[in-house]
Amino acid sequence: MTGPDGGRTLTQTHDETDGDTERPGQAAPAPVPVDEPPRPDRIRRPSDAIRFAASLAGLAGIMLLVSIGQQTTHGLQTDIAEGTAHAPRFLLTLATLASSFGVLAVPVTFAVERLFRKDGTRVAIGLLAAVIAFAVTLLLDDWVISAAPGGVLDSLIWGGTETAPVHTDIAPVIAFVSAVGMAGRARWQAATWTMIGLAALTGLTASYASVAALVATYFLGRAIGHGTLYAVGTPNPRPPGSTVCAALERIGLRAVRARWLPGEPDDVRRYGVQIAHAPGAVPTDTSGVALPRGDWQLEVAVLDRDQQTAGVLYRVWRLVRLREAAPRRPVRSLRRSLEQESLMAYAVDAAGARTPRLVGTSEVGTEAALMAYEYVPGTRLDALPDEAVTDALLTDVWGQLRRLQSARLAHRRLEGGAILVSEEGRAYLTDLRSGEIAAGDLALRLDLAQLLTTLALRVGPERAVRTAAAVLGEQALAGAVPLLQRVALSRDTRAALRTHRDLLTRIREQIVRMEPESEAPPIRLERFRPRTLLSIVALTLAAYIVIPQLSSVDPVRLVAGASWWWVGVALGAAAVTYLAAAFMLMGFVPERLPLGRTVLVQVAASFVKLVAPAAVSGVALNTRYLQRSGVRPGPAVASVGASQLMGMVMHILLLILFGFITGSTGNATRDLAPSRTIVIVLLALAVLTAVALTIPKVRRFVAGRMRAMFSGVVPRLVDVLQSPRKIVTGLGGTLLLTVGFVVCLDASIRAFGGSLPWTAVVVVFLTANAVGSAAPTPGGLGAVETALTVALTISGLTAETATSAVLLYRLLTLWLPVLPGWAAFAYLQRKEAI
Incomplete structure (x- = not known):
């Protein structure tokens, strides 16, 4: 059937929805012609992917828990066994019989019931998940885990070698239940999980199952069930347009025809709907209010239940990362979403702001809900031609925001797609699903910053700020200056700013020209930066690796068995490194620097690097010191950059040289850094670099960084090369720094009776130092310890040594x-040397 616009029209009726929505004796609504794309038979729901990932995380968590706390898991198992030993045998026998029969009978009965409901596809997916779970558990029990005993395995199979680490009888049932879906069927859920719980209890009382194994089985079954459901896809539960029109009739709006409106957000479907009325009469809604004449009287937004989790990971990330006075819930139920948007629609209308009027709301079966708005013909702001974006339109947009802010309403999504410009040139605010009532000052100012950026991207910062000041006032704009940060803006806006990097700065400059006192530092909106999160993860992994090694070290024997002569040598070598670092800096600065104060700065850097990565803290402190010593900011940065560049070059050359020497000696350290491996690694890095440089964005990024570096560093190096004394000082300090650390490491090894060839010690230090410099943790904490311990063990030392x-x-x-x-840092601050 062909629709009025030549598209394909679907005329499905309400009877084609899920069987649970049918009611005996209910007449099917009359078919309504709906022009919409064909509905896919199957969809992949984001919620299934999230549950799959959460189940895998739970499985990894229980593995980590039992590997760390083996005694705790064994003790818990012992307590359960002793407690159930006093339980009445009759009840335990009854539970065993019930679970043995019911753990399979209940899911089979449910499957038969679904088949009678003509829901065989879902049952087939559940059976597929059960088969996969059965195969995976057999594989784990018979091959994988038995090939790697110890540690985790011992905790999982508490009770004897006949115990399976994961349980084949329960995992397929859990996978089937997870994949077949029992949402909204409370009785079936209660019966199924009761049988699974009784089966687990039977395993515990009979001592052929452990708590850890049962928890691992649960997460494994859930992961396989939801993973299968996401991979195969679930039968499409979204009601078609004809069912949406039938739901409209239940609230007194009889649809004549409807058309799907493309170009809307993926998680919200929208239809233009024409409703019936007597010839010559004015159509009205259920309250008797007249609706506008035209081709479409209603715009119906459909909220699908399966889309409520779309983008949940991003929303959780924003919720955790940003500091906000009233954090929004990242996940809302279908009913909560319907109530939230309805409340905002009524509140915005009551505030006098212009928005399409909400005519009615209704549930559409059990899987969706609709919101019927008055249809306003127009174009979204981001699709409007440039010549149509006039100052009068911008002033109207700012007027709508002023009404929202006066009523303490926050929109939270003021992008170009949320502003509709009618055919008469008036601005309407749409997409109210993320709004807040009784919003705090921070939320209102964030709205202002977002709209400023949205309009500045379209018409430039000058026009955006000028029209905003005419409506809101210069003082109001001044409050948005600290919030003009990328992190405060929406995801699409941040993506657009990548091609307009200086736009936020230009907006601030325009506001400051109007209100000079508005120049204020940005408000910290982030709870933490991504680098902080990376540091936490790195420290956690390092602690997981290093702490078990420390547990094998006896501190008393460590102190008593150490050779204090070598400890003194190591201490002296460590002290020499600060003198070497001072020489290294002084050699690349043409200006004269006092040796004593420069050494103190390097000592102070040892305190600063505990709160920042070592490479960053040293550069910042040395740059600050040079500026305080009279060196201009540009040359100061260039001098520190030159010293760092030469240090990196020297580090790479030494690593290659001693790696070749070590690999050629044929001793026990040949596996650490053989020359052939170094050549292969260098060739692989060269190939990867060449491939990366073929990408235009990567090439521009590298060219920009290299241009910025060499524009200042190379002239500084030229100045240094004119003084042989400076060359000797700089290169000598670089070499002395490496020698000091190598001697300190070698003396530390000898202090505990160990011994390695000095070439191997050099390679170990250079490798670990490179890892520590790349690690985002303060002072390379965790990364250096792990790299050094592993490298020394590979080189031939015992783990304890x-x-x-x-x-x-x-x-x-x-x-x-x-x-x-x-102490050095505080002294230098008092002397204003840093």
Whole structure:
């Protein structure tokens, strides 16, 4: 059937929805011609992917828990066994019989019931998930886990070797239940999970199952069930347009025809609907209010239940990352979403702001809900031609925002797609689903910052600020200046700012020209930065690796067995590194620097690097010191950059040289850094670099960074090369710095009776130092310890000797200098040297 616009029209009726929505004796609504794209038979729901990921995280968590707290899991199992031993045998026998029969009978009965409801596809998906779960559990029980005993396995199979780490009888049932879906069927859910719980209890009382194994089985079954459901796809539960029109008739709006409106957000379907009325009569809604004449009288937004979790991970990330006075819920139920948008629509209309009038709301079966708005013909602001975006239109948009802010309403999505411009040139605010009533000052100012940026992207910062000031006042705009940050804006706006990098700065400049006192530092909106999160993850992983190694070290024997002569040598070598770092900096600065104060700055850096990555803290402190010493900011940054660049070049050359020497000696360290491996790695890096440079964005980024670096560093190096004394000082300091750390590490090894060829110690230090510089943790914490311990163990030291040497080395180079570093930092601050 062809619709009025030549598209394909579907005339499905209400009978084609899920069987649970049918009611005996209810007449099917008359078919309504709906022009919409064909509905897919199957969809992949974001909620299934999220549950799959959550189940995998739970499985990983229980594995981590039992590997760390084996004694705790064994103790818990013992307590359960002793407690159930006193339970009446009759009840335990009854539970065993019930679970043995019911754990399979209840799911089978449910499957038969679904088949009678003509829902065989869902049952087939559940059976597929059960088969996959059965195969996976067999594989884990017979092959994988049995090939790697110890640790986690011992905790999972508490009770004897006949116990399976994951349980084949329960996992397929859990996978079937997860995939077949029992949402809204409380009795079936209660019966099924009761049988699964009784089966688990039977396993615990009979001592052939552990708590850890049962929890692992639960998460494994859930992961397989939801993973299968997402991979295969679920039968499309979204009601078609004809069912939406039938729901409209239940609230007194009889649809004559409807058309799907393209170009809307993926998680909201919208239809233009023409409603019936007597010839010559004016159509009205259920309250008797006249509706506008035209082709379409209603715009119906359909909220599908399966789309309520779309983008939930991004919303959770924003909720956790941003500081907001009233954090929004990242996930809302269908009913909550319907109530939220309805409340905002009524509140915006009551505030006098212009928005399409909400005519009615209704549920559409059990899987969707609708909101019927007055249809306003027009164009979204982001699709409007440039010549149509006049100052009068901008003033009207700012007027709508002023009404919202006066009523303490926050829109939260003031992008170009949320502003509808009618055929008469008037602005309407739409997309109210994220709005807030009784909003706080921060939310209102964020709205202002978002709209400023949205309009500035369209018409430029000058016109956006000028029209806003005419409506809101200069003082109101001044309040938005601290919030003009990328992190405060929507995702689409941040993406658009990538091609307008200076736009926020230009907006601030325009406001400051009007209100000079508005120049204020940005408000910190982030709870943490992504680098902070990366640091936390890195420290957690490092602690997981390092702490088990520390547990094998006896501190008393460590102190008593150490050779204090070598400890003194290591301490002296560590002290020499600060003198070497001072020489390294002084050699690349043409200006004269006092040696004593420069050494103090390097000592102070040992305190600063505990709160920031080592590479960042050293650069910042040295740059600040040079500026206080009279060096201009540009040359100061260039001098520090030159010293860092030469240090990196020297580090790479030494690593290649000693890696080649070490790999050619044929000793026990050949597996650490053989020359052939180094050549292969270098060739692979060269190939990857060449491939990356073929990408225009990567090439422009690298070219920009190289241009910025060499524009200042190269002239600075030229100045240094004119003085042989400076060259010797700089390069000598670079070499002395490496020698000091190598001697400190070697003396730390010898202090505990260990011994390695000096070439191997050099390679170990250079490798670990590179890892520590790249790590985002303060002072390379965790990364350096792990790299050093692993490298020394590979080189031939015992695990205990390697761990002890690393602890002493890090004590002398990281922890012991903290107190002197703090004193040096405070002294330099008092003297205004930094």
